Each structure stands twice: as structure tokens, then as C-alpha cells.
Amino acid sequence: MKPEALLHPTPAGLFCPIGRFHVDPVWPVERALITHGHSDHARAGHGKVLATRQTLDIMRIRYGEDFCGSEQAVEFGERVEVDGVTVCFHPAGHVLGSAQILIQKDGLRINVSGDYKRGTDPTCASFEPVACDVFITEATFGLPVFHHPDPKGEIGKLLTSLKQFPERSHMIGAYALGKAQRVIRLIRDCGYHEPIYIHGALAKLCDYYVSQGIELGDIRPATLEKKDPDAFKGAVVVGPPSAFQDRWARRFNEPLIAFASGWMMVRQRAKQGGVELPLVISDHCDWPELLETIREVGPSEVWVTHGREEALVRWCELQGIPARPLHLVGYEDEGD
């Protein structure tokens, strides 16, 4: 069988005609397999949804009880038959519940890795390399410029800044699902145990992470009864980046804007965003990790879903690995 017969790109996303399901479809479909809970991958309104328990829980938190027609939870490593196609979920190390989806039929193995990273992250299960014929990879940071440093070193920068500017509220922009919790956890692991204040948009997801056994320490809502410029003096505040440009941000004392993202590797990106303290912390692979993963998985073919696919395809060509971009649309970088 040709790989395209088992799985191929369509405007709605990757589609398996034999099993009659989509993977991470960008609009509502009959049957959807979801890799993880970021809103560009997990949308509301599908008929049936197959995903990990945690991904389903996260979708429920974000979209409400009736986020789909019916749901089916799958364990990591469990084999599920879908109309004669075998699917199996493996940890992707991206955010809580994130999975790679291995699709098998007649000995042909296609692995949709979703979004993934290789660095250690105490807030989710680590990526497992899965042998396959076709490896479908993202390329969010698919350029040789991207090298994500040790995240603890980045948190070190934050802690240094808190000492240097003890009067300023340190506002960390971090996406609500995954990054925010990981950053809070990293700060704790670096020995900071003061209360951390969070924007309302983070509350439910933080609670969910805690309920899943991920310790986040003393987190409190960043709300005020009345205007008090001294209330958050020298405090660490975590919120979605968009909130910092909003009137919400005015309650803080001389806010110092930090942003936890892989994009912060490039100075101009930080500068344009008005970020004073870039923290290069990513939930995606950097360039060396992408290359390392492809070498380790050893596929006979690589398909690149989204991001900077041309550079990764070029690299595969130089290595003699057949590769092609899928030109999927609708996947943004919400997770980073």
C-alpha cells in the first residue's frame, strides 16, 4: 500500500479514508483523533472524538460539556481498531495529555507526532520515539537558528531580575495550556516559593494540572478589590500574553514584561512585542531536536506538517531521506 492511501492531507486536515477519521481536523468532522488540547489541534463540534483522557478533559474545560457528540478515551500504548485500521497513542512530551498517533494497516506504519518536544518537562509524559515508515513531524522551530537553552537557566534570568528590580511586578506571558503550568513548575523547581499570581484565564487549567498530580505551589488569582499600586510589588504574575496589552495590566506596579516562548530566541521578535525579559522556553523541538528525532526514528519518509517546513525538508534531502511538506493550514503556534 502506498502511504497516501492510508493517510493524506485534505483541507480539513490529515484524513484516513480506510478508517474514515481525521487527525486534528481544523473544522468539525464525523470522527476525529486528537493529539493534544491546544485549540488549533483540538476544536469543538466533532461527532466522535478519540484522544487521551487528559486531552478529553482539557477539551471539556475549554469548550464545555457538549464539546463533541461522543468521546472515547485511550491509554498510551493501547491498540484501538478503527474500521480495520489500528491506531495507538504514544506520549509526545508537548503538554499534559499530548500524544503521537501511530496509524497501522497491513504492516505500513505512519506516525503523526502532533506537536512534540524532547527536553524534560515535569508537567507531562516524555516523548517516546516510535519506529515507523512515515514520520509526520511539525517544524514550528524548523530553522538552524533555533536552539532552546536549558529552561532552568532561563528561569535563573527571571530570578536575577526579581533581585535587581524588587519593586517591579514581573509579568510572564505564557500560553494558558501547558506553557503557563510548566513555567510555574520550573519556577518552583528553581527554589522560588513565594505566591505566584495568575490571570483568570489560567485558573481552571492550573486547577486541572494540580488535580493530575502536578504540584504548582501557592498560586493565587491576580485580582484586586480596589486599586492599589503596591499590591503586586515585586510579585511574579503569569498570564496569557494578550492580557499584558490590556487594561488588566495596569493594576501592576511598573510591570516588567517577560514572555516564555521559543520565539524569544530572536531578539527582534522580543523587541517588537515590547518584551523586556525574553525567556526562551519552548514546548516544541528546536532544530537539533528535530534532527535528532528523525535520525532516531529512522523513517523511510518524512512529511512535514506546519511551521518552517522548507528548511527541514531541505535538511532531509541533504541526508538522503525523502521528505515533503504537507502544507496544512490552520495550525498556529498557540502552544508556544
Place this chain on the structure above:
Amino acid sequence: MKAFATLLDRLVLTPSRNGKLKLLADYFRDTPDPDRGYGLAALAGTLDLRNIKPALLRELVLEKLDPILFQYSYDYVGDLAETIALVWDGGEKDDTTDEEQPRLGEVVTMMNSLGRTEVRAAVRDLLDHLDPSSRFAFLKLATGALRIGVSARLAKQALSDMSGKDVTEIETLWHGLGPPYEPLFAWLEGRAEKPVLATPAIFHSVMLANPVEEGDLEKLDPEEYAAEWKWDGIRIQMSSYGGTKKLYSRSGDDITGAFPDIVDAINFEGVVDGELLVGGTMRSNSPTRTFSDLQQRLNRKTVTSRMMDDYPAFVRAYDLLFQGDQDIRARTFFERRERLGDVIDKAPHDRFDLSDLVPFSDWDELDRLRIAPPDPVIEGVMIKRKDSAYQAGRLKGPWFKWKRDPYNIDAVMLYAQRGHGKRSSYYSDFTFGVWAETPDGEQLVPVGKAYFGFTDAELEVLDKFVRDNTVERFGPVRAVRAEPDFGFVLEVAFEGINRSTRHKSGVAMRFPRIARLRMDKLPRDADRLSTLTAMVEAREVQPPSRSE
């Protein structure tokens, strides 16, 4: 190198002056000699480091990386030094530890001791041993420009913050010292006596004037003050001692090399404060030429004899700080001026003259003189207390500058953009426009942008208007409602206006700021483009005025 690289990374993204000062002071305090001294030199523009050509860097990186992958990367990042800093490790993880990275002092010494043929291998090796952020710092230093919004003055202020020593005192020593400034740091930290300068012809911080503001003059007795014309050139300082002759800009940059015509003519010893102009001196009876003529001679390292013939420079002297090696700054303005008169009288007539005093009996008379000066290159008057000592900095009281009034127009807010840092949650950068006849009829056309001049309370008002009246968004920019009967009228003040081919409106303003919120006016009452073009035309008869 690591400490300096970290400092640069923070400085680039820190908008506030106080934030920068804090970062700098901490760096100077925590970094050992000689690294901090070289860091200081790099920031203040006094570091002498062997230059590397971008072409060499490109060759080095292409030894390691596929040219197509490099091109993709460069297209994305847009800056050669940064691209190379980031892609240097290629597909490898960076495992450089801070301890094993070479120090800034070592890098400077090593680079400057290399023979011509050794550069390539040494740079390659260095890049291998630095982490991405240190590579970036090194590449920026070695290719020329740091561009991080730190002036030499700010660095000196940080030294003052760090040590408690007066910045004027640091400024006085500055030009007699060089990298890595070890005696300076030793003194700042109280470990040694104040350094004794080997070169006497150093720069001394200049005395600055405050603008005359509403009600200032009523409180002053005209009897106690003298007035001089404020010439539209650049303020300079001539320092001559023991055969060393130097010309400095107001901020202490050594511009000796660009003005041999003046420096060679210096026949006195001492320190003179004056205005650098082109044209002829008053006593040679030829006219002073405009600032745009002077500009031909500025920002050059060297000068051709043709340039000097076409644009002869001279100095109009204002003050005398040192006579020979005698410091006379504590004496009165009048006494200094008398001595200055003697010095200038004996100096070559074609290169030096003395700034005239402007006699006046009361402030109204001076106001009339200020508004209609006898020479188009005059941009106002200076008012100096007759008994004032020469004190560095901008003290309120002894000296004032009273310039021709700024220009004012009523314009309409068209776009607003969020500010930075403290202002990142406010729409604080405003594009404004005036009415103009266009092919589509009478329309508002953008003429400029202003982001200061208003109070915090006014900013709240402006921000609320923007949020409540947004009609379109383009990234961080919002277009606001601007119709003849609905919109926000801003009174915009500015120092000058010129023709511009880069702006669609054809005019460009200098230092535009928001003078007042005109909530009493409707957009239909705002000014027209023809008013602005008329201002430009008027200026072409009168030369431009410039702020100090």
C-alpha cells in the same frame, strides 16, 4: 564575555533609563577588572577592537552550514551577526559552560594581537567556544555597531550611581583615561586616589541652559543678567595645553580630526567654550552661513582641503573655563568674558571671534530682539547671570535659553499605537493628520507622529478615546474615528519643519509633541496642509532653528 553578553541582551530590551542604569551599575559592580573596563569602553564607544569584515563571517559560517539553510535562516532573522550567532552550532546542542568561555578582556587582547593571516582561524575558534548570546555580543563588537540605546553619558551616570561619586567628576577625568579604566574603577571603589591625568587637554563637562518658561523672567532683575545671541551651529569646546590641541563636541566626543582648519589656528592655551559655525567671523566681515552648510562638515572623521575651502569653519567664543592651566570656572561670567576677550583678540581673526553681548534694558525689549534677530542664523537669545560661575550640567537659574517660539498646529488623531515598557498597556503613540485637497476630495492626510508632551492624566483620556473609537486594527496599530464632526483634535508643537520626499504629505516636522488636547475643537477646525507648506516656504528664507 558572558557577563557582558547578558548585559547587552537586557539593555537592548530595557526601555527605561532607570532600568538601564540599574543594569549597568550592577554590571560594573559585579564584573572584575579588566573585563568591566572593556565593557565600559564598548558601551562608551572608546573600545579599539580589530574589525572583522562581514564577508569573512559569511565564509566561516558557510564552512559549517548548507548555503540554502543559511539563507532561510538569514531571511528569517534579518541581521547577519545575530543569524551567525544562532546558527553556528548547526544541528548540535550548545554545551558551552559559562566557566569555559573566554573573558571579554581576553578576547580583546587576543583579537588585537593577531597577525593578518591568523584572524580567520582565531575567529572560528572563538565562535566555537562562545555560547549564542556571547557570540552575538562578540560579533556586534567586531563588526562595529552595538546600537543598544546606551550613550557614553548614561554609562558614566551608572558609574556615578555605582560609586556615589559625582558624574561631573567622572566626566572631568574621562577623556584623560582609556580602556580598561582600571585606575578609574580603583578610585570609584575607594581603593585608590583619584587618577592624575597625563593629557591636560581634556574635555570638561559643559554648562547648559534651561529654556525660558512661563513666568520665569518676571521674577528676574534684568540688571543682573546679560544676553547673547544663540547661534545655530554646534556647541563645542576647544582644549589646548602643552602643545596638545583638541576640539570636542558638547557631549565630549573628540572631533579634532574633522576640523584641522580650526585646530591648527589655535594659538592659545586654555579651554574655550563656543559655537562651531561655517562662513566668516564677524571681524573678517563675512556672513555666518546656515546650519545646513555646517552639516556638510559634520559627522566626518577626516576632511578634504576642498571641503575646508568651500565650508570654512570658525568658532564664535562664548566662555573661558581655563586660562592656561588656571581653572577660572568659579569666577563670574563677566570676569571670564573679559579674559576671553583678550584671548580671542590675539587669536587668528578668520577663525575666532567673540560672541557679542546684546544690550537690553528690560525683558520686553529683549523679547522684541529675540523675535526679530539681525541675522538669520540666530535662533534666539541666551540669558546669563553676570555673576554666574561656570557649572557643569543644567542648573536652573544662572543661564536661560530663549528661543524663537515653536510652531503650533491643530491636527486630528488618525492612528494610535501601543507604547513600550510602562506604557505597553496604553495607546500612547499617535499619528496625526491635517486636511488636504486630494483626488478623492478634502481628506485628512497623516503628517507626523508624536508620543510625548501629554501628562499621565491626559494619556488616560487619549487611551480611552482610542479604545472607544477604534474603526480598524493593523497589528498593534488602531485606526480611530476621524470625521469632520467627530474625532480628536490635538494641538501639536514642533521645532521645525522641512520638505520631505519620504513622507506622503511632503513635509517632515522636527520634535513634534502634543502640546494640548483640544477637546473644545472639532476635526473640521483643524489646520490644512497648505498651512504647513507655507511654514516650510517661510523657513527656506529663514534658516532652520535647532534645539540645543
